[in-house]
Amino acid sequence: MAGILVIAEANDGGVASISYELLGAARQLSAQGGGAVTALIAGDEAKAKDLIAHGADAAFTATNAALASGTPDAYVPAVEAALQASGADIVLLGQTSLGRDLGPALAFKLKTAVAMDCGELKIEGGRLRATRAAYGGNARAEVTFRAALQIATVKPKSFDGLEADASRGGAVTAIDAAGTPRVKVLGTSKPESTGIKLEDATVIVSGGRGLGDASAFGILEQLAGLLKGATGASRAACDLGWYPPSQQVGLTGKIVSPNLYIAVAISGASQHMAGMAGSKNIVAINKDADSNMVKVSKFAIVDDYKKVVPALIEEIKKLA
Numbered sequence: 001m002a003g004i005l006v007i008a009e010a011n012d013g014g015v016a017s018i019s020y021e022l023l024g025a026a027r028q029l030s031a032q033g034g035g036a037v038t039a040l041i042a043g044d045e046a047k048a049k050d051l052i053a054h055g056a057d058a059a060f061t062a063t064n065a066a067l068a069s070g071t072p073d074a075y076v077p078a079v080e081a082a083l084q085a086s087g088a089d090i091v092l093l094g095q096t097s098l099g100r101d102l103g104p105a106l107a108f109k110l111k112t113a114v115a116m117d118c119g120e121l122k123i124e125g126g127r128l129r130a131t132r133a134a135y136g137g138n139a140r141a142e143v144t145f146r147a148a149l150q151i152a153t154v155k156p157k158s159f160d161g162l163e164a165d166a167s168r169g170g171a172v173t174a175i176d177a178a179g180t181p182r183v184k185v186l187g188t189s190k191p192e193s194t195g196i197k198l199e200d201a202t203v204i205v206s207g208g209r210g211l212g213d214a215s216a217f218g219i220l221e222q223l224a225g226l227l228k229g230a231t232g233a234s235r236a237a238c239d240l241g242w243y244p245p246s247q248q249v250g251l252t253g254k255i256v257s258p259n260l261y262i263a264v265a266i267s268g269a270s271q272h273m274a275g276m277a278g279s280k281n282i283v284a285i286n287k288d289a290d291s292n293m294v295k296v297s298k299f300a301i302v303d304d305y306k307k308v309v310p311a312l313i314e315e316i317k318k319l320a
């Protein structure tokens with residue numbers, strides 16, 4: 001029996017947004033013949049019902065307290081039990097701190113492979129075909145599996161979650177299985193961030209190496225503030241110490257998909273594009289008309305940002 005098992009995650013007492021994105025991906029696979037969608041989440045029935053409202057046909061609640069450790073040792077037996085009960089042959093996890101560890105651990109235990117950090121998934125000939133970045137983001141690799149069980153971790157923001165539909169029904173079953181964690185989590189800490197989170201922002205103003213120095217981020221923050229958005233940066237700008245690495249957009253940074261992405265003095269290298277190509281509207285501000293960012297943008301202003309950004313700020317202020 002084919003089917004898809006989504007490993008959902010909890011966050012601050014609720015369900016983490018990656019879980020809805022995984023369910024969105026799973027529903028697409030299901031429509032292509034992937035079978036029924038089942039979700040597993042550590043926690044209570046309310047979370048399981050929320051997952052059903054967002055697209056799962058049924059859900060398991062993993063109730064064993066050991067899962068609170070978030071370690072693969074604790075999770076693997078729970079996932080095995082869910083696989084046995086659901087008959088799923090595809091497992092989807094987020095490319096998150098849980099998924100990065102649990103995906104490979106599951107693949108090792110269940111004698112199969114895992115495709116990490118996938119951005120596209122489809123069913124072809126009844127089997128999963130996953131697309132992921134290769135060679136540092138310069139190429140895309142399509143992979144399939146030899147073993148019956150197919151495991152993939154999914155890059156955040158690659159799929160849209162579905163709107164909740166409270167009328168959707170499905171069975172909720174508790175699973176008590178868990179392993180003994182060999183790793184003891186002594187504490188967790190979150191990076192300090194003020195204002196709108198990059199991943200949640202509908203408008204992002206990002207700056208690159210072409211800004212010339214760290215202080216230029218001041219006017220980008222001003223522009224982002226007027227547009228009620230967040231400020232991001234290219235890796236080159238972060239590596240130079242001009243902006244915090246937590247705000248880096250790209251293959252090795254944050255994946256974002258805002259309505260408006262304003263790229264200021266960023267060339268548009270493939271590794272940067274890997275993080276923001278899903279933006280609904282890209283605006284480039286760049287001196288070089290031949291830069292990739294200008295080519296992929298919906299609108300481009302080809303000039304020195306030192307002239308363009310202050311003028312843009314003045315015009316926006318007039319509209320306020």
Ligand SMILES: Cc1cc2nc3c(=O)[nH]c(=O)nc-3n(C[C@H](O)[C@H](O)[C@H](O)COP(=O)(O)OP(=O)(O)OC[C@H]3O[C@@H](n4cnc5c(N)ncnc54)[C@H](O)[C@@H]3O)c2cc1C
Pocket residue numbers: 136137207208209210211233234235236237248249250251252253264265266267268269270271272275285286287288291303304305306
């Ligand atoms: C494995 C790997 C992972 C990577 N991951 C990431 C990642 O996650 N994110 C990322 O961003 N990069 C990443 N990179 C780096 C990436 O390849 C590029 O080097 C980087 O994105 C370039 O940053 P940039 O566009 O700011 O700088 P540049 O490529 O130097 O571009 C600067 C741009 O500014 C323009 N400019 C200059 N002066 C002005 C001005 N006064 N006004 C207007 N425009 C001006 C120039 O025309 C140019 O287009 C990665 C690389 C590797 C190998």
